[in-house]
Amino acid sequence: VSIGAYKGWGFGLMAEILAAGMAGGVLSQDVKPLKAPEGAPHDLGQYYIVLDPATGPNFAERLSTLAEACQTDPGGRMPGQNRVPSDPVDVADDLWKLVTDLAAA
Structure with a gap:
């Protein structure tokens, strides 16, 4: 049984469909060991979903209400809760233009 039972398995399947199926990477069952000292590139796929919370x-x-609810559970916390955020994040102008152009398409 995978972590998260059938829901965790479903999230993993969704990630594989996007990263391998849509992005053209190899299926997870065909990935060679990632720590192999030699050999061809792994051809792992990547798929990004960019969301605007605004x-x-x-x-x-x-989000604040959800975070407070998570903290009521013993040991509960939001992912990254104890990290210091990078604000602002520097993004090169040409990269930002590419991202916004792709988002508008």
Whole structure:
């Protein structure tokens, strides 16, 4: 049984469909050992979904409410809760133009 039972398995399948199926990478069953000292590139696929939280109503408030609820469970915390955020994040102008052009397409 995978971590997360059938829901965890479903998330893993979704990631594989996007990264291998749509991006053209190899299927996970065909990936060679990642620590192999020699050999051809692994041809692993990557798939990115870029979301703008500003498009959702009251995103920050809703996220804050969710984070508070997570902390009521013993040992519960939000991922990255104890990390110091990088703000602002530097993105090269040409890369940002490429991202925004792709998002508009």
